[in-house]
Every structure is written in structure tokens, then in C-alpha cells.
Amino acid sequence: MSDAPVMQATGLQRHYNVGGGLFQKSRVLKAVAGLDFEVHAGKTLAVVGESGCGKSTLARMVAMIETPTEGSLTLDGKPVRAEDWADLRQSVQIVFQDPYGSLNPRQRIGTILMEPLMINTKLSRADREAKAREMLKLVGLRPEHFDRYPHMFSGGQRQRIAIARALMLDPKVLVLDEPVSALDLSIQSAILNLLLDLQERLQLAYLFISHDLSVVRHVADDVIVMYLGRAVEKGPKAEVFDAPRHPYTKALLSATPRAEPGAEKERIKLKGELPSPLSIPDGCPFAPRCWKVQPKCRAELPRLRGQPHGAACFFPENGTYPE
Amino acid sequence: MPLLRIRNLSVDFATASGAFRAVDAVDQDMETGEILAIVGESGSGKSVSMLALMGLLPWTATVTADELSFDGHDLLNIAPRARRKIVGNDLAMIFQEPMSSLNPCFTVGWQIKEALRSHLGLNRKERHARAVELFEQVGIPDPEKRLSAFPHQLSGGMNQRVMIAMAIACKPKLLIADEPTTALDVTIQAQILDLLADLRRDTGMGLVLITHDMGVVAETAERVSVQYAGQKVEEQPVGALFATPHHPYTGALLDALPERATEKKLPTIPGVVPGQFDRPAGCLFSPRCKFANDKCRSTPPPPLGADMGYARCFYPLNANERIAS
Amino acid sequence: MDDALSTEAEMVHARPGRLREFWFYFRENRGAVIGLWIFAAFAFLALFGPWIAPHDATAQFRADTLVPPFWQEGGSWKYILGTDPLGRDMLSRLIVGARYSFFVGVVVVSIAASGGILIGLIAGFAPQWLDSIIMRIMDIILAFPSLLLALVLVAILGPSLTNAMIAIAIVLQPHYVRLTRASVLSEKQKDYVTSARVVGAGYLRLMFITVLPNCLAPIIVQGALSFSTAILDAAALGFLGMGAQPPTPEWGTMLAEAREFILRAWWVVTFPGIAILVTVLAINLMGDGLRDALDPKLKRS
Numbered sequence A: 001m002s003d004a005p006v007m008q009a010t011g012l013q014r015h016y017n018v019g020g021g022l023f024q025k026s027r028v029l030k031a032v033a034g035l036d037f038e039v040h041a042g043k044t045l046a047v048v049g050e051s052g053c054g055k056s057t058l059a060r061m062v063a064m065i066e067t068p069t070e071g072s073l074t075l076d077g078k079p080v081r082a083e084d085w086a087d088l089r090q091s092v093q094i095v096f097q098d099p100y101g102s103l104n105p106r107q108r109i110g111t112i113l114m115e116p117l118m119i120n121t122k123l124s125r126a127d128r129e130a131k132a133r134e135m136l137k138l139v140g141l142r143p144e145h146f147d148r149y150p151h152m153f154s155g156g157q158r159q160r161i162a163i164a165r166a167l168m169l170d171p172k173v174l175v176l177d178e179p180v181s182a183l184d185l186s187i188q189s190a191i192l193n194l195l196l197d198l199q200e201r202l203q204l205a206y207l208f209i210s211h212d213l214s215v216v217r218h219v220a221d222d223v224i225v226m227y228l229g230r231a232v233e234k235g236p237k238a239e240v241f242d243a244p245r246h247p248y249t250k251a252l253l254s255a256t257p258r259a260e261p262g263a264e265k266e267r268i269k270l271k272g273e274l275p276s277p278l279s280i281p282d283g284c285p286f287a288p289r290c291w292k293v294q295p296k297c298r299a300e301l302p303r304l305r306g307q308p309h310g311a312a313c314f315f316p317e318n319g320t321y322p323e
Numbered sequence B: 001m002p003l004l005r006i007r008n009l010s011v012d013f014a015t016a017s018g019a020f021r022a023v024d025a026v027d028q029d030m031e032t033g034e035i036l037a038i039v040g041e042s043g044s045g046k047s048v049s050m051l052a053l054m055g056l057l058p059w060t061a062t063v064t065a066d067e068l069s070f071d072g073h074d075l076l077n078i079a080p081r082a083r084r085k086i087v088g089n090d091l092a093m094i095f096q097e098p099m100s101s102l103n104p105c106f107t108v109g110w111q112i113k114e115a116l117r118s119h120l121g122l123n124r125k126e127r128h129a130r131a132v133e134l135f136e137q138v139g140i141p142d143p144e145k146r147l148s149a150f151p152h153q154l155s156g157g158m159n160q161r162v163m164i165a166m167a168i169a170c171k172p173k174l175l176i177a178d179e180p181t182t183a184l185d186v187t188i189q190a191q192i193l194d195l196l197a198d199l200r201r202d203t204g205m206g207l208v209l210i211t212h213d214m215g216v217v218a219e220t221a222e223r224v225s226v227q228y229a230g231q232k233v234e235e236q237p238v239g240a241l242f243a244t245p246h247h248p249y250t251g252a253l254l255d256a257l258p259e260r261a262t263e264k265k266l267p268t269i270p271g272v273v274p275g276q277f278d279r280p281a282g283c284l285f286s287p288r289c290k291f292a293n294d295k296c297r298s299t300p301p302p303p304l305g306a307d308m309g310y311a312r313c314f315y316p317l318n319a320n321e322r323i324a325s
Numbered sequence C: 001m002d003d004a005l006s007t008e009a010e011m012v013h014a015r016p017g018r019l020r021e022f023w024f025y026f027r028e029n030r031g032a033v034i035g036l037w038i039f040a041a042f043a044f045l046a047l048f049g050p051w052i053a054p055h056d057a058t059a060q061f062r063a064d065t066l067v068p069p070f071w072q073e074g075g076s077w078k079y080i081l082g083t084d085p086l087g088r089d090m091l092s093r094l095i096v097g098a099r100y101s102f103f104v105g106v107v108v109v110s111i112a113a114s115g116g117i118l119i120g121l122i123a124g125f126a127p128q129w130l131d132s133i134i135m136r137i138m139d140i141i142l143a144f145p146s147l148l149l150a151l152v153l154v155a156i157l158g159p160s161l162t163n164a165m166i167a168i169a170i171v172l173q174p175h176y177v178r179l180t181r182a183s184v185l186s187e188k189q190k191d192y193v194t195s196a197r198v199v200g201a202g203y204l205r206l207m208f209i210t211v212l213p214n215c216l217a218p219i220i221v222q223g224a225l226s227f228s229t230a231i232l233d234a235a236a237l238g239f240l241g242m243g244a245q246p247p248t249p250e251w252g253t254m255l256a257e258a259r260e261f262i263l264r265a266w267w268v269v270t271f272p273g274i275a276i277l278v279t280v281l282a283i284n285l286m287g288d289g290l291r292d293a294l295d296p297k298l299k300r301s
């Protein structure tokens, strides 16, 4: 395996114009405000953060559903531009959170699985079907499921079908937007096993989006912590979880309930709530809620510093930057 | 006398394809000031059993029970008028979806004052003062201003606090919180759970916490009842449940937690929760249980004693010697 | 992990089929079932009317003009529901007339629905400006009283049953456009449509294969309801002399022809009126049942 990343993003941004009715001027919402990352074959890059911090927007940009407002994305070293989407589509596929909404209720499983091949390849019907059946087996479903409709399946089975569809075109990168958040605990572990197993077999690169830290801790190789459209911390999983640098990461970790009754832990209480993405404060976006805040934080925007484990904070936890 | 006593509660729904048992022979006791967590997978009847208690199920549901008493009132054969006096007053509930439980057409202040008016009969001034006081109590900053906000102008966490404020407006003896934090972020979840725990401490109310998050259970509850496919399969104090689960389902569920994983491959529970069409004859967990034998598959196990956490299993885990009866 | 699913095969089998479930909910609605039966009878008459009718619908029995129904004095079993001023048998005309009403319904609904669905799909997928133009045009059509507009159209095209049908179809079409566009817009948000886009589906495929089948339920209900509107409007145009022309035994035209005899011979106006009323009512009842059975929101409880 070469060390060159399959996918690389630099300064990725996505803005939306919101409001803008008859009497209002529209305002710019920076859903993603500058992200850099690399995804490597066979590795998982996890993105965590609270609701509304721009995780799904990032997923949509990577999966070529939306064009970045600014910044660039490269796939295998080649730039991804809107004109080339049709050709590059096959390399990046996506799995959504809601297994009930992501399968067409009027199509049979077989048709759902064969559709990508029908659109993108010139395979004969028999070949398509053979490939679809093989994929069905790979994700742990049974051959007789081929002719059934999605409403006959449970949430976990549907998520398997969605994964199977995403894999039909042999992608290199799989974007997983909260793939297990809607599933029960007992189903979740089976899907996570399946994903890890597939990654190993097919050397897939995963962009794994989740708000569940215990899941991320289990699957990730590298982690990005997002806050209001920005990466506030980025680094190898073990370091981020064991020695978080950014105060937000630390608060997030301490707020996550652990399934250990009576375990002693100090919880960092955050003041207030996520500010509206329309009125992100100047300076550090986390400053209004931060317990370490100093005047400097309100005046100046901290940049993400430190490699491979960096944080965007002037007063990081766990030591200063190794620069 | 316990605050809440449920014996053999069952709920059946009439559906397109015949009757469907959503809650099956559930027993539950609850003392004043206690925090009981009910955990279980989606569809295991957690919400329905509590809605049955409140008398809020649709007409397609048939509720049967040997006993359903709350604070000395028999809720099973109570007149609708008398029930309305108790429900919302002494017995309050926070519903699963904070956004859809508030009326989008009215300000949150109007809604909470309306609740105060109908239950306590306060006059306008008293209502306003009480509403402000409640908002302060649940940690809503700037309550005077927030009273005139509409639900869509507030965040999910704020709306959830408004719901809690409305629920505790009449100082209930028992508060049922149905997944109060599932839709919220962990930092907000921590705030809400702290808030509920503080309220319990200050007012001495009992709290039933419905959830499927084992972490929340471990950090908040005192006693845990595990439901599976409509049945209560186990009940233990929280520490004991996590240390020595007795029902194989509880054991498997705890093993499946990613944070307890020791290797990359997580232990799984094969199969899915039985639905309307494939309810097993014997133990409901038998198709997925790794210890199941013919007896499990043919005979439904009755609940064991308190020492075995009332587990509905012939072969409970962590028993010093396996009881084969 | 393959064994993980071995237990589920039976479960999938045991579920009731879609059709059975549909019938369960449809059956719940008493009126809808009655409506369905009446509609079935109506359709049967429309198909086989001329063979069932006791007389030829246009044959004029000059000796027996304005004979009352059999139970009235002067009536006879030969003309069960009596005859009209030209001596034609009422019952035969009504039975054969079912064919025209049915034909009007089928043709109007087909034209209006196919045109409306197509325009609605385009509006749902089009860029904002085109969408706005289409919807404003539809709003303008809807702003006219529908019968008036149909009248104007027939006046331009010339009075005949065909032109009446075209006019009614044009008037009914905006309802389909709105309905289709609304369901397209809500379906378009769903992840399965995004998934189809991610695997590279083009606009045509998205419109017709991915989205359209999922929008059909409300359109079917609308189809049933506008079937009755079409019959009613065609009868009204016929009554105003702008639809089917005599001697066609169309119910509305029959009413118009007999207008002047309303005081002397009640049956010549009453029976065509009742025929229209019963048919329209039955179809509306059936449409309500269809909506109950197809609307997933009502299905939940």
C-alpha cells in the first residue's frame, strides 16, 4: 500500500445563502469553513462533532453531491471538478444515516443493487445480476432477499443493502454519514463488524461521520473534531482520545456517558449551547462556551497547529505544540 | 406502599394483520424519589407501557392488567375525569420528540401558563411568576424574554427544557421521561440529565427514565429494568446489572457495547427482535440466544426470583450454580 | 455473520402482501365499498350497455311519447322508466348513456393526469425560474371558475363531446400539476433520491424511474375524484348544449332536451339527474376509501 492519500482536501468550504425573502437581505451561512484532511486506502478518518457543525455538508461535498464554495478536493492526485463528476462518481460512494429513507420503496433489492451497474457499465443483465448476488452475499444477506422490497427488511438489513449498493461500483472511498446512529445496539455491532471486515478485504478508505464517540473510538484511525464548520482538533485516534488538546474535545469526551456505573469522572460543564452558525463569533468560535477563555481568544482566530496531532486553540490542554 | 405498582400489564394493538402484543405481562414497582431506568431496543414496548399507565393510547390498543396503581389510585378502572386530575399533576411525562410535543402556533410561555391554569387554577400574575420561576429552575437563561418565544425559535435543548418545565410545573410525584435526551448532543444531554437529577434531589419526585443508551443508564439510574420484545426480562440495581447480568440478552447487549470491546471484532447478537409474525413459542430471546435449547424454544420461562434479577430465563448467567428447573 | 440472518427468512414470508393490506384498509370504509360496487356496475353497463338495454337507445316509438314509468298510471312494463318526448325508452338511453359518461371520465382523466404529471415532474425538477413560470400559469388557470373556462374553450373549439373533453381535461390538469410537484419536492429530499444521484442517475431516470412511482398514491386518489368531476362537467356542458349533441344519449344532454317537460313529465329529468348523482357520489366515496387506504399517515393508527 502506497502512502499517497486516496483523497485529499485543502481549505474545503461550503457556504449557503439563507434567509433572503422579500424584505430581508440573505445572509451567508458557513456550514463548512475551511477543512484540510487526507483519507488513505484501508484507513478510517472519523469526523465527530455536535449537530449542525457541518458533518453532513462535508459528506455531501466529498460524495460529489454539492460543489465546494472554496477549496479543492483531489482524488488519487487528480483534482475533482464538477465537470468530471460523472467519471469520478464510481470512486466515491455514500451510505446515509436513515436506513428507512435511503432505499427506494418501489424497487426490489435486486434492482436497487443493479442500478449503479446499469447506469455506469455496459455489463449484460446476467453479469449484473451475478455481481449483485455476489454482493448480497458479501454483506451477509441471503440469496432469496434479491426479489424482495425494502419494506420487508429490518433497519440493520436495510443498512446492509445500502452498503452493498455503495460497493457495487468498487469505490475507493466510502463516505459513511452516521451509518449506525439509527440502529439498535445489538444491530450496530454487526454493521460495524461488517464495515471493518469489508475495509480489510477491499482496502477501502472510509470517511466515517458520527457523533457517537464510543463508536468512533472503535473504528477510527484518525479523528477530526469539528465545531461550527471548523476542525478544532485533528490527529491519530489514540492521541485525540487519550490526550485531547482542545478544550472542546475534552468537554465532549467528559460529557459522553460511559457504561460503567459509579466510575469516577469529572465532567466539564459547558456554558450555553452551540451558537447559531449564522452568527459565529469573531476570534475562537468556541470562546463563548469555553472554560479556559482569555481575552486573546475573543480577538483572534486560532489556527490548527501541530502535526500529526493538532488543535486550534491558544491554550491547549496536555502541553504545548511540538513545534 | 410503593408509589407505583404495575402487575401483569399487557397491551395489544389491533392491526391490519391481526392482534399485536406490544407489552407482555410487565410487572414494575417504583418508590418515591427513586430513579428507575427502562432500557430496551426500539419497539420493545417501553413507550407503550408508560403511555398505557397514563391512559394515552389510541383506541386500537387494549390494556389489561391485574393491578395498575399510582399513589393509591387505581388507574385501570378510573373515570376519565379523575384520571385527568392525576395525569399532568402528580404523574407527568416528557415525550420522546421535544419538537413535536410543543404546539408551534403558540409561544412557549402561553403553553406553560395554559398548563398552570388548567391544573392549578392560578391567576394571571401568579401564573407568570410561576412560569418565570420554572424556567429559571430548568436553567433557561433570560426567562422573561424566552417566555414570548415560539418553539421554532428555540434550540432542541431549550425546547426539551421547556417540556421539562411544563412537566414539573405541578410538582409531580412521578416524572416519566421518555428518551429525554436522544435527540440532543452529548454536551446538552449532560446538562439535561444533571437537571433531572437535581430536580429529583430538590423535590423528591420519582423518575422513570426511558432510554436505550447504556451510558446514560450507568450514569443516571439507580435501578434498571430491561425490556425485550414487550417483556421485562431483567431488573437489577444499576451496579449489579452491569457487573453481573443474569439474562443472556442483557449480557449480550453489554458485550456489544463498542467501549467494552477488547478486539476489533465486536460480539454481536444474531438475528433481530421478533416482530408480529415470528413471535417464538418459548422464550422470546431463544432464536437469538447462544444458550438456547429445546426447552427454551418450546416453553416460555417465568421470571426468577429477586436474587436472579427476575430474569425470564431457564439458565441465567452469573448464577453460582445453574438452576435447571 | 451470515448465520446472523438465518432466522429472518420466515419472517419476511409471513408478512401480508401490499394488496391484502390495501384491501384491509379499504374495507374499513363502508361507503367506499358500496361506492366500489356501484362503480363496478357502472363500468359493466358502460361496456355492455347496448346488449343489455331493452330497446335501441335512439329508436323513436312515435306512438308512445312521454309514457310514465311502469308504476304510474298509464305506464307499462314495456318502457320500465317511461319514454321521452320523442318516444325513446328512458331506461335504454340511461344504460347506453353510461358509456358516454364513462368514456368522458376515462379520456379526461388520462389526458389531464398524463399531462399534469409530466408538467408537475418538470416543475419539480426544473430550476427555480422555470418552476415559477409553470406554477404561475397553473395558478391562472385555477383562478377561473372551472366550468366557465371550459365553456369558453368549447365556445372557441366548437361544441362537441370531444371538444368538451379536451376543455375539461385542460381545466382539471393544474390539480395534477400541483399535486405531482408537491410530492416530487418532498420525495426529492429523501436519501434514496440522493443515493440514485450519487450512483450517477441522470435527470430522466430520476424523474421517471426513481421519483415518479413514489408519487403515485395521491395522484391515483386525485384521478378517482376527478373522474367524477369530469362526468359532472361533461353533463353540465351537455346541459348547456356545449357538449354531446342530440341524439346522443348523454346524461347531461338528456337533461337539456327534456328541460321544457319538467312540469308535465317529471321522469324525463329526474332519472338522468339521479344517474349522474349516484355515479358521482359512488366515485367520490370510492376515492375517499382509496385515500384512506393509500395514505400512509392515516395508516399508522
Ligand SMILES: Nc1ncnc2c1ncn2[C@@H]1O[C@H](COP(=O)(O)OP(=O)(O)OP(=O)(O)O)[C@@H](O)[C@H]1O
Pocket: A016, A017, A018, A029, A030, A031, A049, A050, A051, A052, A053, A054, A055, A056, A057, A058, A211, A277
Ligand atoms: N441546503 C442548505 N441550505 C442552508 N443551510 C444548510 C443547508 N444544508 C445545511 N445547512 C446548514 O448547515 C449547517 C451544517 O449542517 P449539516 O447538516 O452539515 O450538519 P451536521 O453536522 O450533519 O448535523 P447533524 O449531526 O444534525 O446531522 C447547519 O446549520 C444547517 O442548518
Ligand SMILES: Nc1ncnc2c1ncn2[C@@H]1O[C@H](COP(=O)(O)OP(=O)(O)OP(=O)(O)O)[C@@H](O)[C@H]1O
Pocket: B013, B014, B015, B020, B022, B040, B041, B042, B043, B044, B045, B046, B047, B048, B049, B058, B060, B096, B212, C300, C301
Ligand atoms: N398505535 C399503534 N398501533 C400499532 N402498533 C403500535 C402502536 N404504537 C406502538 N405500536 C407498536 O408497539 C411496539 C412497541 O412500541 P414502543 O413505542 O413502546 O417502543 P419503544 O420501546 O418505545 O421503542 P423506541 O425506542 O423506538 O421508542 C412497536 O412494535 C410498535 O410498532
Ligand code: SF4
Pocket: A246, A247, A248, A284, A285, A286, A287, A288, A290, A291, A292, A293, A294, A297, A302, A312, A313, A314, A315, A316
Ligand atoms: S482558544 Fe480559547 S476559547 Fe478557544 S478553545 Fe482554546 S481556550 Fe477555549
Ligand SMILES: [Mg+2]
Pocket: A055, A056, A057
Ligand atoms: Mg448530518
Ligand SMILES: [Mg+2]
Pocket: B046, B047, B048, B096, B178
Ligand atoms: Mg419509545
